Amino acid sequence: MHTDEDGNYMSGARAIVRSLEKEGVDVIFGIPGGATLPFYDALKDSKIRHILARHEQSASHMADGYARASGRVGVCSATSGPGATNLLTGVATAYMDSSPVVAITGQVAKPFIGKDAFQEIDTVGVYMPVVKYSLQPLSPREIPEAIKKAFFISSTGRQGPVLVDVPKDVQVESEKMIFPESVSLKGYEPYYKPDPAKVREAAKLILQSQRPIILVGGGAIKANVGPIAVELAETLMAPIASTLMGKGAVPENHFLSVGPIGMHGTFHANKLITESDLVIGVGARFSDRSTMDVNEFEKEKMIIGLDIDPTEAKKNLKNELAVIGDVNESLRMLVEFVKSMMPYAENSPWTKRVKELKDQFEGKVFGGQAVSPFIIKKVREQLAEHDIVTTEVGQTQAWAELFYKALRPRTFLTSGGLGTMGFGFPAAIGAKVAKFESNVVDLAGDGSFLMTANSLATSVKEGIPVIVVIFNNSTLGMIAQWQRMVYDNRMVASWLGESPDFSQLAKAFGAEGRRVNGTEDFEMAFKEALSNEVTTVIDVPIPPEENVLPFVPSGKSLREMIV
């Protein structure tokens, strides 16, 4: 008697699957194990597609990439013990970048919990600091509500990952099920209406300022405020900078866009935000990588912070006027106030300054010839607006931050908060599943790519073609750069050497692989890759001594850029 109807008997495993179906889940990224066998058995009868990862870390990055590209909740799954601990890195990555992911883990049967059973780990305890919430249903009938809550919490307010840890016996046993249509959680208020008085105060600050700059962060993408941010910028004739996570919130080819600020921000964006007297933060959390020396950052300026999360108010800043609430609504109100008080901006000295710096420094490569920026520009040229790039972490990420112009939200996916090497490739696979009509390109370093390169098997077997461009300098590039520039040329453990041969590696997995010679060859190879029906790895030799510039060493202020 295992039917889907409310009030009938159903196994816990079946209830998980039924709950996921009711949430509209179409794909799960995971690896089965002993403690999830009942769940996988129930999955056999479902239309939900399961994509088999080759390491649980990749499964969680895939779900995260899916979520970032689509805005929908990404689902990943792993067994107890090592499955759960492997999955953790991707869940933590999602947490740091507020990405909606639901992780379903198996747990040993209840009688074995706490007894160091085979493949037992205190998953709820281990995940505690890196999830928005966790649930552990202890009887089958608790499952429908637990899954419903997980999706609700993950996708509302400041989004984030939620863990559902299900003991094996709870999956096996059957009970009468009720599937709730909605859930509410006492004390959880995901939606805040912005306080109009605060918004008016913010508008007044804007009108008093001479040199305002808008800073869009990851929250601007989630709240989809691009057009309103542009409207504000055009009203004020103010430049729009972004954080690394905010890339694409506003089209980076807009005449007021100056690109990202921060450790690897553009020269002119860092310069302009330093010279500004007012920063209007939109869904930006003013992280250390963006502001660098925060005391210097705050000097002689006011900062307005629009954010959905009350804990962000004054977390990193002292002179902040925090406007807490739905960022979309806050910004709309703000634009209305500003417009009612000031219909349009004059061409001010500030506007001239923005144009002057932009004209001089946009797209400029510092420190002599570098191959990486050229490759990134070529990738951009050949991709459509809606195509997606992901990045790994390190030099390639910084080059991409500087030179890849993201033109739409959710087309530039990077691990900004946690900085997880190995993110880009599985995230690209997840993004491709979500947006199959888009080309998806992972801009990878050779060091990062090898961390999750076994996902090649997943992409080939599941027919999920993506393109990996490896910026291959045979080093852990950013480590080598720091050792050259900050550690007095003492090179330690940053040389990777010329193993493996990435094109051969790709071929061994049944993917396409090609090592290119020179930039023209790259253009050809990339064009070909775009028409391939299988994942293609393009191995691009990069001189190991190439440094990403500009660069603000940690502890320094944004005015102390090394060029």
Add this chain to the structure above:
Amino acid sequence: MNNKRIFFIRVADRPGVLFRITSVFRRRNFNIESVTVGKANVPGESKIVITIDVDEEGADAFARLVKRIIDVYEVVEAPQDSCIFRELTLIKVEKNGNGLEEICKKYGAKLTLNDGVYVEYCGEPQNSDALLQELDKYKIKDISRTGITALVKESGKDILRFGH
């Protein structure tokens, strides 16, 4: 004036909630001076009372971080001066010596002489400290202190409240 501040946290009566809350303080390397937990006057709810040494700005940040935890319904945070606060201290002494009863009387502590010698005191922590000093000569064998539990005074000032 001390920097002690008291957090009153209404939470779901569920395993793991206290762990999440104390982790907020642990992560920033703040030592919790005392924590008491008990049932609230609403079924399904507990009330946690936490005392830490923190300035107002820090307290505000902690209160927000604690409120962000999903099973937390409300956080009220107040300087210690704005609260009435009490601590229960149980003391086991070696023998019922001369003058012990008088000392207990002076403090309003309760003396129990059944299967050992026990002193039970409820009051402000500094009075517990003073009592313990006086009891020293009777050879204290063991003590247990509950830590502070408190209520905000009707006239309390500088109260921060998050949630409802």
